[in-house]
Amino acid sequence: MAHSDPQILAGRRILLGVSGGIAAYKTVELARLRVSVGCDVRVVMTPGATQFIGPLTLQAVTGWPVSTDTFDPQQEAAMGHIALARWADLIVIAPASANCIAGLHAGQADTLLHTVCLASTTPLALAPAMNSQMWQHPATQANIQALQQRGVQCWGPAEGVQACGDTGPGRLQEPTELYQHIVAYFTRGSLAGCHLLLTAGPTREPLDAVRYIGNRSSGKMGYAIAKAAAAQGARVTLVSGPTALACPPDITRHQVQTAQQMYDQVMAQVSEADIFVACAAVADYRPETCAEHKIKKGTVPRSLTMVPNPDILAAVAGLPEPPYCLGFAAETDQVLTQAETKRKAKKISLLAANRVSATAGFDADENALTLLSDQGRIHLPQQSKQRLAQQLIHHLAEQYHAYLTIQNS
Ligand code: C5P
Numbered sequence: 073m074a075h076s077d078p079q080i081l082a083g084r085r086i087l088l089g090v091s092g093g094i095a096a097y098k099t100v101e102l103a104r105l106r107v108s109v110g111c112d113v114r115v116v117m118t119p120g121a122t123q124f125i126g127p128l129t130l131q132a133v134t135g136w137p138v139s140t141d142t143f144d145p146q147q148e149a150a151m152g153h154i155a156l157a158r159w160a161d162l163i164v165i166a167p168a169s170a171n172c173i174a175g176l177h178a179g180q181a182d183t184l185l186h187t188v189c190l191a192s193t194t195p196l197a198l199a200p201a202m203n204s205q206m207w208q209h210p211a212t213q214a215n216i217q218a219l220q221q222r223g224v225q226c227w228g229p230a231e232g233v234q235a236c237g238d239t240g241p242g243r244l245q246e247p248t249e250l251y252q253h254i255v256a257y258f259t260r261g262s263l264a265g266c267h268l269l270l271t272a273g274p275t276r277e278p279l280d281a282v283r284y285i286g287n288r289s290s291g292k293m294g295y296a297i298a299k300a301a302a303a304q305g306a307r308v309t310l311v312s313g314p315t316a317l318a319c320p321p322d323i324t325r326h327q328v329q330t331a332q333q334m335y336d337q338v339m340a341q342v343s344e345a346d347i348f349v350a351c352a353a354v355a356d357y358r359p360e361t362c363a364e365h366k367i368k369k370g371t372v373p374r375s376l377t378m379v380p381n382p383d384i385l386a387a388v389a390g391l392p393e394p395p396y397c398l399g400f401a402a403e404t405d406q407v408l409t410q411a412e413t414k415r416k417a418k419k420i421s422l423l424a425a426n427r428v429s430a431t432a433g434f435d436a437d438e439n440a441l442t443l444l445s446d447q448g449r450i451h452l453p454q455q456s457k458q459r460l461a462q463q464l465i466h467h468l469a470e471q472y473h474a475y476l477t478i479q480n481s
Pocket of ligand 1: 271331350351352353354355356381382383384385386398399400401402412
């Protein structure tokens with residue numbers, strides 16, 4: 073198994089919380105991975121977790137007694153709940169069940185694990201695992217979003233076939249993936265501590281009950297940027313138009329259809345954002361009216377009256393205290409001239425310009441970008457959108473930190 077940067081983890085004190093779920097068996101492998109690179113791992117299990125795996129298993133793997141009971145005098149004597157809460161550099165709960173997440177949100181202290189979390193200021197990461205319906209339930213989503221607002225990290229869940237036979241989001245991420253999150257946490261990415269708000273994908277502007285005006289944007293570039301930013305430690309909120317893409321792990325996604333809905337959602341989130349990335353292919357105009365029912369053949373109007381949509385990027389950049397803004401300009405001709413004009417008009421710090429062609433840009437797996445800012449131009453050659461997104465995030469982080477330095481001086 074590949075361990076990247078294992079020295080980063082040597083000597084780290086990680087409190088591993090285990091709540092009740094069938095995925096608890098994978099936690100043994102996670103504990104073993106961490107111990108193998110020199111981490112000091114202590115385990116707290118909820119009573120529910122002990123129904124799935126025995127504390128002795130985790131004790132054998134970590135070399136330390138496993139705590140399960142708030143009121144056990146022996147366990148309190150070994151390392152009490154307050155001492156545990158202060159001891160850890162990072163608390164990771166894997167699996168985090170729906171019940172465990174609800175209790176954390178409510179600030180309950182009915183299990184030792186919840187008591188420790190409540191008594192701790194240590195950063196907390198959750199690796200949710202549950203039935204996909206439970207995960208998608210508005211109650212669980214509200215709980216997890218509220219916890220993320222408080223700075224709790226959420227790793228996963230992964231999608232796939234579940235123990236109950238359902239398919240969908242709710243699987244515990246694999247131990248190797250969780251391990252990589254821990255490495256990334258301690259490595260701290262170039263955007264650690266930043267909240268990045270991002271739009272991606274197309275918008276659909278309805279004509280009637282079944283028809284819309286849309287565009288060929290696949291959302292691939294935006295989703296790749298969201299992933300690359302999360303990998304660099306950013307908390308990412310993605311406002312996405314309709315795409316076929318799954319929500320990447322650790323990212324809060326709000327799905328919308330129209331430009332107006334995208335605008336409303338961005339405006340609801342933007343006050344918390346440090347960086348705004350407008351990657352969506354937003355329709356500039358929408359039909360003035362939308363027929364309630366399907367327009368019948370023969371009654372289709374020969375011309376459409378269109379009205380302008382709000383320009384989301386311009387609106388965000390025009391706020392009294394705007395976040396640092398990165399916009400996109402997809403052009404077919406005079407790419408850089410058009411892009412520079414757009415950057416000035418919308419008053420944004422950084423603009424990524426790309427030529428739309430048969431092999432790059434819209435609905436393609438590859439793209440090439442030129443970054444325009446007051447500091448000059450940087451060309452990122454044609455390559456996969458994943459690699460391109462990583463390079464883009466590298467430059468974005470550099471320019472964002474330079475901008476902060478100027479703002480604070
Ligand atoms: O002016 P143009 O549509 O070419 O500008 C493109 C940039 O502006 C992109 O970053 C796009 O996401 C953003 N945009 C927006 N809202 C609109 C139109 C474009 O945020 N209504």
